[in-house]
Amino acid sequence: MSKVNFDILLTEAIDNLYEQTKAKLGNLEKFTNEDGKIPFGISRDWSKAQPSLREIGMSDELVDDILKRFEQSSFGSLRQAKNGDWIVEGLTWGTKAPDFANDNSDACCFTEKFTMQATGTATPVRYLCFKDCETRLDRLMKEKMHFKQGDLINIFQRLGMSYEEAEQFMAWYTFAFIVQRHIVQGMLNFQGQGLRPFAGVAEMMSHPGVTPIDASGSVIGAFRQVACYLDVLDRQGANYKIYVHPLTLRGIKSEIVPGKDGKLPEGWAINGESITFKGIPFGKSYHLPYDMETTMTGEAYVIDLARVEALTEHPLFVPQSSIHTVRTEDTSKPGCEVICDKYENFGLVHTNSHVSHLLVANIPLDSTCPAVVFTRIQGLLTGLNPFPMATIPAPAGEVIP
Numbered sequence: 001m002s003k004v005n006f007d008i009l010l011t012e013a014i015d016n017l018y019e020q021t022k023a024k025l026g027n028l029e030k031f032t033n034e035d036g037k038i039p040f041g042i043s044r045d046w047s048k049a050q051p052s053l054r055e056i057g058m059s060d061e062l063v064d065d066i067l068k069r070f071e072q073s074s075f076g077s078l079r080q081a082k083n084g085d086w087i088v089e090g091l092t093w094g095t096k097a098p099d100f101a102n103d104n105s106d107a108c109c110f111t112e113k114f115t116m117q118a119t120g121t122a123t124p125v126r127y128l129c130f131k132d133c134e135t136r137l138d139r140l141m142k143e144k145m146h147f148k149q150g151d152l153i154n155i156f157q158r159l160g161m162s163y164e165e166a167e168q169f170m171a172w173y174t175f176a177f178i179v180q181r182h183i184v185q186g187m188l189n190f191q192g193q194g195l196r197p198f199a200g201v202a203e204m205m206s207h208p209g210v211t212p213i214d215a216s217g218s219v220i221g222a223f224r225q226v227a228c229y230l231d232v233l234d235r236q237g238a239n240y241k242i243y244v245h246p247l248t249l250r251g252i253k254s255e256i257v258p259g260k261d262g263k264l265p266e267g268w269a270i271n272g273e274s275i276t277f278k279g280i281p282f283g284k285s286y287h288l289p290y291d292m293e294t295t296m297t298g299e300a301y302v303i304d305l306a307r308v309e310a311l312t313e314h315p316l317f318v319p320q321s322s323i324h325t326v327r328t329e330d331t332s333k334p335g336c337e338v339i340c341d342k343y344e345n346f347g348l349v350h351t352n353s354h355v356s357h358l359l360v361a362n363i364p365l366d367s368t369c370p371a372v373v374f375t376r377i378q379g380l381l382t383g384l385n386p387f388p389m390a391t392i393p394a395p396a397g398e399v400i401p
Contacts, residue, residue, distance in 0.1 A: 090352030136335025209354025248298025
């Protein structure tokens with residue numbers, strides 16, 4: 001089978017697929033399946049269908065700001081540790097002051113000098129993969145089945161692909177979304193709920209070197225502490241940005257209001273929908289923590305972008321040349337064979353200075369926006385689905401099958 005080239009930007013990939021398949025459609029037999037469970041919905045006119053809500057997915061500001069290939073790393077070195085893990089080391093150095101505890105000024109000359117010290121952190125590389133399997137007969141049949149122009153309900157299958165091409169495209173897209181989520185939410189000691197062990201931004205921000213600040217008493221007071229810390233740190237070349245979930249940003253904005261003198265609190269500026277603190281911009285990510293069930297709070301990651309990198313072997317949308325197809329003979333399956341396409345990537349998020357970052361916790365969410373308001377559109381908040389559906393409650397007494 002000849003594969004469609006997905007190794008280009010999303011919109012370009014769709015246009016490319018269209019151009020490759022349009023000329024062939026007139027000569028291909030069209031199949032429909034009125035009763036079967038075809039994955040993308042054929043035999044109904046979906047030409048005027050719109051996304052249930054909106055796209056939230058493949059543009060995450062935090063990931064966009066830190067993602068690089070291994071070869072583009074600005075700091076850190078890759079090596080294999082004694083336990084077999086592949087790690088990236090971030091090294092820093094400084095000086096140790098002389099010990100003047102016993103200096104009683106009775107000596108004519110000082111005898112101790114500053115000494116050089118070095119320290120480092122080791123972050124393990126972790127592997128992620130997605131496997132898309134089907135029987136040989138299923139693959140053959142899906143290659144023959146083609147959509148009609150009115151059959152499709154979203155941008156990925158609107159342009160006359162075969163079912164096989166559409167499913168490959170969706171697998172490619174799904175794995176990109178999985179990797180993106182791990183870059184932000186990955187933890188080395190947690191797996192489940194759609195996550196595998198991975199050193200993501202969440203792992204970095206849980207390090208004891210990251211300074212925590214509690215905003216439960218006052219958002220303005222918490223960010224004054226951030227200002228105090230950064231004023232003392234005063235590192236040349238720093239490039240700070242504050243990342244929050246959109247709900248957390250709304251909560252912050254609700255607190256930053258002009259005082260009796262008509263001025264905003266010190267350090268804050270608002271320009272239209274944009275907000276900054278001491279000139280530091282805010283960025284949004286749907287993958288960042290917030291709690292609307294119990295605490296009604298969110299978190300802010302104050303990150304020095306000059307000190308953090310997300311390194312992966314491939315871009316989020318892996319090159320088609322990296323997709324491995326594995327065939328396994330199985331006489332119990334139609335076609336006597338199971339075919340699996342395996343998508344894989346590996347990487348980590350690392351920093352060479354945990355003390356350059358701050359975690360502002362317990363930021364109150366906007367009290368005028370309780371969880372019940374979002375019941376029907378909660379999929380837009382979680383970051384788990386790039387095209388979430390509206391969740392409509394069943395009428396009283398009605399049972400949803």
